[in-house]
Structure formats: structure tokens, C-alpha cells
Amino acid sequence: MSEVKLTAETRNEFGKGAARRIRRENKVPGVLYGHGSDPVHLTLPGHDLMMALKTPNVLLSLDLDGKTELAIPKAVQRDPLKGFLEHVDLLLVKRGEKVTVEIPVHTEGDLAPGGNLLEHVLNALPVEAEATHIPETVSVSVEGLEAGASILAKDITLPNGVTLAVDEDAVVLQVLAAQAEEPAAEGAEGEESAEA
Missing domain, CATH: 2.170.120.20 (Ribosomal protein L25, C-terminal domain)
Structure with missing residues (x-):
């Protein structure tokens, strides 16, 4: 399984306005949670994250404030029309953990x-x-x-x-099993003979 390294930044701004600003900078807002720790709100590089998510259940190695954290994507929200990433939830994991x-x-x-x-x-x-x-x-x-x-x-x-x-x-x-189609020609011939 491939491990993809991404640089993440913690963020303190929340809400729709902040999320829009983040997306305009070609970044994606996200949340990192798990192991009983408080959720950490992140900003991730948009293009790199999109490429990483093309691999199912990708393991992300996040460089976050000088520490390296391992995470897997738990929920990914995409724009229903354009398909770009809107938000991602990441689950914190440890080596050896199931x-x-x-x-x-x-x-x-x-x-x-x-x-x-x-x-x-x-x-x-x-x-x-x-x-x-x-x-x-x-x-x-x-x-x-x-x-x-x-x-x-x-x-x-x-x-x-x-x-x-x-x-x-x-x-x-x-x-x-393949569905057998009913012959349509027979029904049409039967109607014609009834009219005659």
C-alpha cells in the first residue's frame, strides 16, 4: 500500500466563509480525529490531496506542525456538479493498528x-x-x-x-439470468386481425 506525504496546516477559522477562502487558494479544509484526541482542523493542498485520493484507502503521512501523523480518509465531500473536493475527514491511525x-x-x-x-x-x-x-x-x-x-x-x-x-x-x-424479451410483433398482428 502506498503512503502519500502531504503538508497540512492547522486552521483557526471556521464556517462557510473561511472554507470558501481556503478553496479559492486551491486548498481543502479537513478534520483529523481519532485515538480519543480532540479534533484538529486542517488545511490540505488541494491538488496533492485529490491525486492521493485516487488510490482507495490511501495512507496519508501528514507533516503537521513539525510532527508526522498517519491518517486514512474516512469521509470525502465533493461538489456534486464540478467534482472538486469540498471537505475531508481523516482518521488518525498508528502503525500496527487494525x-x-x-x-x-x-x-x-x-x-x-x-x-x-x-x-x-x-x-x-x-x-x-x-x-x-x-x-x-x-x-x-x-x-x-x-x-x-x-x-x-x-x-x-x-x-x-x-x-x-x-x-x-x-x-x-x-x-x-438474461430476461427473455416478449415478442412485440405478435401483439401487433393480433390487434390487426381483431380490427378486420
């Missing part, structure tokens, strides 16, 4: 022929992992699966040190 996160589920392979559909019941799998060793994704083979088949959480192979944080019988993926 955290519960959701990792994206990626599929590999092709379903059995027949036009069946693959439904992602869970797009992300809740797991518990060491804060410094969170896997970026988990891969699942769907090669040759037929309609009615499903993959449960317990069927997914996880890296060493990673455990499920969801019921092991929870359905993660299932294959749905």
Missing part, C-alpha cells in the same frame, strides 16, 4: 455464454486490516459462472493479515 475499511471488488474473467448479467451486491468488501497494509482492491474470478451462481464473502481470498468485517455468508456477486 482499522475497518471497504476495499473495491474487481472481477476477472467472462461469464458462461447466454447473455447473463453480473450483479455487484457489494461494490466494496468491508475488511479489517493493519492501517499500513490495507489492500487497494480484491480480485474475484467469475470465469464460466452461470445464472443463479453467487459468490459469498467467505469465497473471496484475502491477503495475509486481512479479515472480513462482514458476515461471511453475505452475497458479494450474483449472476442473474
